[in-house]
Amino acid sequence: MLRRILGRGQPVAAGVPAATAEPTQPLETETEKHDYAVASEWELMWYKFKRHRLALICGVVVLLLYVVAAFVEFIAPYNPEAQNPAAAYQAPTRVHFVDAEGNFHLQPFVYGTTSQRNPDTFELEFVEDTSVIHPLQLFVRGDSYRMWGLFDANLHLFGVEDPNVRLYLLGADRQGRDMFSRIVHGTRISMSIGLVGVVMSFVIGIVVGGISGYFGGTVDLVVQRIIEFIRSMPTIPLWLGLAAALPADWSILQIYFAITVILSLIGWTGLAQVVRGRALALREEDFIMAARLSGTSRTRIIVRHMVPSFMSHIIAALTLAVPEMIIAETALSFLGLGLRYPAISWGVLLQEAQNLRSIALAPWLLAPGAMVVIAVLALNFFGDGLRDAADPYKR
Amino acid sequence: MGRYIIQRIVLTIPTIFAISIVSFVIIQLPPGDFLTAYITTLESGGQVVDQAQIDALRNQYGLGEPVHIQYLKWISRTLVGDFGYSFQWQRPVSELIGERMLMTIILSVASLLLVWAISLPIGIYSAVKQYSPGDYFFTFISFIGLGIPNFLLALVLMWWAYSYLGMSVGGLFSQQYADAPWSLARVLDLLAHLWIPAIVLAVGGIAGLIRIMRANLLDELPRLYVTTARAKGMKEGRLVLKYPVRVALNPFVSTIGWTLPGLVSGSIIVSVVLNLPTTGPMLLTALQSQDMYLAGAILLLLSVLTVIGTLISDILLAWLDPRIRFN
Numbered sequence: 001m002l003r004r005i006l007g008r009g010q011p012v013a014a015g016v017p018a019a020t021a022e023p024t025q026p027l028e029t030e031t032e033k034h035d036y037a038v039a040s041e042w043e044l045m046w047y048k049f050k051r052h053r054l055a056l057i058c059g060v061v062v063l064l065l066y067v068v069a070a071f072v073e074f075i076a077p078y079n080p081e082a083q084n085p086a087a088a089y090q091a092p093t094r095v096h097f098v099d100a101e102g103n104f105h106l107q108p109f110v111y112g113t114t115s116q117r118n119p120d121t122f123e124l125e126f127v128e129d130t131s132v133i134h135p136l137q138l139f140v141r142g143d144s145y146r147m148w149g150l151f152d153a154n155l156h157l158f159g160v161e162d163p164n165v166r167l168y169l170l171g172a173d174r175q176g177r178d179m180f181s182r183i184v185h186g187t188r189i190s191m192s193i194g195l196v197g198v199v200m201s202f203v204i205g206i207v208v209g210g211i212s213g214y215f216g217g218t219v220d221l222v223v224q225r226i227i228e229f230i231r232s233m234p235t236i237p238l239w240l241g242l243a244a245a246l247p248a249d250w251s252i253l254q255i256y257f258a259i260t261v262i263l264s265l266i267g268w269t270g271l272a273q274v275v276r277g278r279a280l281a282l283r284e285e286d287f288i289m290a291a292r293l294s295g296t297s298r299t300r301i302i303v304r305h306m307v308p309s310f311m312s313h314i315i316a317a318l319t320l321a322v323p324e325m326i327i328a329e330t331a332l333s334f335l336g337l338g339l340r341y342p343a344i345s346w347g348v349l350l351q352e353a354q355n356l357r358s359i360a361l362a363p364w365l366l367a368p369g370a371m372v373v374i375a376v377l378a379l380n381f382f383g384d385g386l387r388d389a390a391d392p393y394k395r
Numbered sequence: 396m397g398r399y400i401i402q403r404i405v406l407t408i409p410t411i412f413a414i415s416i417v418s419f420v421i422i423q424l425p426p427g428d429f430l431t432a433y434i435t436t437l438e439s440g441g442q443v444v445d446q447a448q449i450d451a452l453r454n455q456y457g458l459g460e461p462v463h464i465q466y467l468k469w470i471s472r473t474l475v476g477d478f479g480y481s482f483q484w485q486r487p488v489s490e491l492i493g494e495r496m497l498m499t500i501i502l503s504v505a506s507l508l509l510v511w512a513i514s515l516p517i518g519i520y521s522a523v524k525q526y527s528p529g530d531y532f533f534t535f536i537s538f539i540g541l542g543i544p545n546f547l548l549a550l551v552l553m554w555w556a557y558s559y560l561g562m563s564v565g566g567l568f569s570q571q572y573a574d575a576p577w578s579l580a581r582v583l584d585l586l587a588h589l590w591i592p593a594i595v596l597a598v599g600g601i602a603g604l605i606r607i608m609r610a611n612l613l614d615e616l617p618r619l620y621v622t623t624a625r626a627k628g629m630k631e632g633r634l635v636l637k638y639p640v641r642v643a644l645n646p647f648v649s650t651i652g653w654t655l656p657g658l659v660s661g662s663i664i665v666s667v668v669l670n671l672p673t674t675g676p677m678l679l680t681a682l683q684s685q686d687m688y689l690a691g692a693i694l695l696l697l698s699v700l701t702v703i704g705t706l707i708s709d710i711l712l713a714w715l716d717p718r719i720r721f722n
Contacts, residue, residue: 233698369547
């Protein structure tokens with residue numbers, strides 16, 4: 001009730017046909033000006049979105065992250081579980097262009113390392129062996145994996161040919177596993193849990209928001225109360241409480257879906273409010289009234305007129321909801337109540353960084369956190385751009 | 396005004412009822428009842444289980460009876476301040492959570508004040524000097540602030556302070572005051588430690604509120620009343636603060652409704668990272684060891700506190716803005 005005054009009012013979707021709409025900003029080229037007059041709604045959105053440079057760049061980053069998530073086995077140079085006790089907490093391998101004699105190489109290369117224990121501190125120390133150069137190569141044969149559960153392969157995007165030399169782009173963890181490969185593998189769960197969670201919240205949001213909007217009156221009032229109630233609860237304790245009840249013997253897949261369900265059970269309210277708000281605003285629009293007066297059926301009005309009008313807003317709202325889910329999963333897994341070993345997500349990887357002594361020794365253990373920040377920022381800016389572009393007829 | 400306040404208070408009753416049900420459900424979620432867990436703990440500790448005592452407990456908590464009876468027994472004991480027994484700590488829950496609850500409240504309120512104190516001037520500046528380098532700078536910073544989960548910030552801060560300053564930023568008290576009774580020195584010690592977690596917690600809220608304040612003020616600034624005042628020769632600084640800021644301030648107060656749950660929620664995880672003596676770490680261990688009466692009590696109290704905080708903010712808002720109390 002009080003939140004109505006919060007923030008700027010939602011822009012009202014205009015149902016004005018494209019031809020009569022005035023162009024918003026000065027147009028860049030003559031061709032675009034010509035296009036503008038005949039452009040469809042989605043083309044107009046694309047023009048508007050393109051002007052938002054940062055959003056465009058972030059859109060590319062988001063796309064890249066999902067491509068990585070799809071091809072983790074191929075992109076990661078190693079099996080994420082391959083242990084190497086001799087390389088515990090090894091610092092990131094340095095990639096060289098200039099060798100020990102001062103010669104420049106166009107192709108980047110690394111040196112092999114040998115480890116020895118310091119007799120005084122008992123810490124492992126790593127020494128580069130500068131006699132042999134190991135060039136970094138594309139498409140290297142390495143650890144074998146099963147791609148998407150369909151076929152076996154051992155091709156990796158990049159790596160070093162010599163199996164005795166290991167490349168630690170982002171260092172190694174306690175058990176000498178390659179952090180880079182682990183982070184790449186974490187991308188799949190961390191990025192997808194956001195998507196799956198948002199789709200699930202969206203379904204709940206649409207159903208509840210739809211019911212609330214369709215029946216109106218008391219039902220609407222009750223639903224709004226429930227939404228307000230859920231929003232007034234501190235979410236993390238609730239998530240923790242629900243996640244703690246998951247049986248310990250469940251498989252990764254079961255836990256994964258249970259966690260998404262838990263996240264969406266609490267996360268759907270924001271989306272439901274967007275859906276309801278858009279639907280209510282649209283109901284008052286002239287073109288809906290016109291359609292109703294000309295005898296269009298209710299279903300047809302919803303499917304042909306209302307849904308296309310708020311689709312773009314919904315997509316923007318969905319995009320902005322994904323980073324929240326990613327943060328939530330990371331937080332839960334970090335606390336040990338979300339996904340657990342042997343699942344790999346950025347939150348699970350961050351568990352290793354809970355101990356102050358290990359981060360002081362190996363700051364690269366915080367790298368999964370950097371990935372979370374990159375993903376969240378990229379999605380936020382991308383979603384922001386989408387939201388601005390969602391209504392190309394505005395002003 | 397009085398009528399509005401009563402109305403709001405009455406409206407929170409169903410909310411608190413719903414919270415109690417959610418908490419009760421979470422207590423019931425783990426398989427088995429808490430007594431079986433209790434007996435297992437006792438036996439694994441090599442203690443002899445007294446059957447008479449178990450039966451007495453079983454009767455007291457209504458275990459084995461229908462769920463609604465169990466709920467009624469639980470809620471009626473809770474209402475008189477008996478939150479049950481923590482088998483992990485071997486003490487009544489009410490004894491355990493008092494001071495930790497207080498610390499959670501202090502931390503949340505401190506962060507809330509910090510959120511306001513920082514975002515108000517920056518929000519005004521960003522709106523008045525729209526598109527200035529300063530505005531771009533704060534916009535950029537606030538987007539970054541929104542993107543960084545606060546527990547990560549806490550982690551990085553802790554690592555940075557440990558590696559480069561050689562100090563530990565965890566905790567809310569120095570060692571000698573940790574278990575000391577309350578005194579002026581202890582309060583000062585708390586204040587000296589409080590600001591770091593408070594800032595960590597506040598960052599997200601500050602970033603969000605700067606955006607809201609800026610947007611609201613930008614909506615107000617082109618209004619005719621502003622032009623009128625300016626045309627009459629009012630000084631710009633006085634004008635901005637006296638009229639548009641007051642209107643734009645409204646959402647500021649109403650956002651407590653979501654700032655506060657966010658802060659309480661964030662305080663849980665930040666406390667775990669920074670090892671603060673709040674309810675956060677206790678809730679986590681209670682959930683991990685399925686000490687459900689303790690976990691349920693913390694959950695219930697945190698949520699009720701949030702609702703009360705929101706209630707206070709709504710009343711404040713009505714006091715500030717007559718349009719709300721007459722609507």
